[in-house]
Amino acid sequence: MADSLNPEQMHTYFALIEAVSLLQYAVSQQLQAEGGLSYVQFEILATLATAEGRALTMTDLADGVVYSRSGLTHQAGLLERDGLITRRASPDDQRATVVDITAAGRERVAAVLPGHIAVVRELLFEPLSERDVRTLGTLMTRARDHMRSRPPRSAAPRRSRRAG
Amino acid sequence: MADSLNPEQMHTYFALIEAVSLLQYAVSQQLQAEGGLSYVQFEILATLATAEGRALTMTDLADGVVYSRSGLTHQAGLLERDGLITRRASPDDQRATVVDITAAGRERVAAVLPGHIAVVRELLFEPLSERDVRTLGTLMTRARDHMRSRPPRSAAPRRSRRAG
DNA sequence: TATTGTTATACTCTATAACTATA
């Protein structure tokens, strides 16, 4: 009970990982084909497009989207190069960089969103009833909140003492 | 109804993607720290360790694990270099390569599995009841089978006609 | 002294295309 997963858990774990991997792969293909965007880039643009009102900094974006600041800087550089976002110093805190989505950025999101949604609907939602969707949402929200609430500890060093 | 997801679907989609991303990230960290393995490498080893009996070829592995043959060749090269697998010509079909896991490969799997399981249990299963796990397994199995059953079409070309 | 963000750099993963060999 302490050291293994029961068969039900194994089965659930593998199905979950496999299904989401397939979904992510299909979605990535669609975003690349129809908008030249990686999934992370799409997430950044979609976050900005949705955050209407609030001014988001690089740190805000990194928290929700990606796992290192330098990785986000790199992606933001690509998006800025393509004219999809702009960056400017924050008026409140001179250290911070506020990221804005441009009109072209919004157009790009609008261009890929229907296809994106189509893929998700066809692959994920087609075999699920309304009730299933609600149930799945409840369970995954609970799981996500649980994961977000814990300091990323179990994932951390154990063999190498250095990484800390 | 045709062109968008309802709020329940959006909510479910985002929670699912986010939860699984967090889980995958944590699991990858653990596998790397405790066994020097990427997730794909772990999947390959675990598949071989589980397939006891059946002789798996590169194509068998590629189908279940990864999305291009050359990618698998690369990963198999790394695993072979580290003495975790061996490759040999198939007796049945001289074109095929049979992949075997070595004793060291099994030991490596055994070394990382407890930590892997601990991460999954702590992050994913802790907030779920037995009934929840069963439900989630049912839904994700249905989704996965649905995705596996369709030719990867919706994900495919639409802009460029070439890729076919 | 801590935080925000960038830069330089290096590494890993993945895919495409060309190729060999077997069927």
Add this chain to the structure above:
DNA sequence: TATAGTTATAGAGTATAACAATA
């Protein structure tokens, strides 16, 4: 002619560490 697998190569993503600027 089609399939199994490898090789060469190139591109994208991500992370670490060092750094500059601001709080």
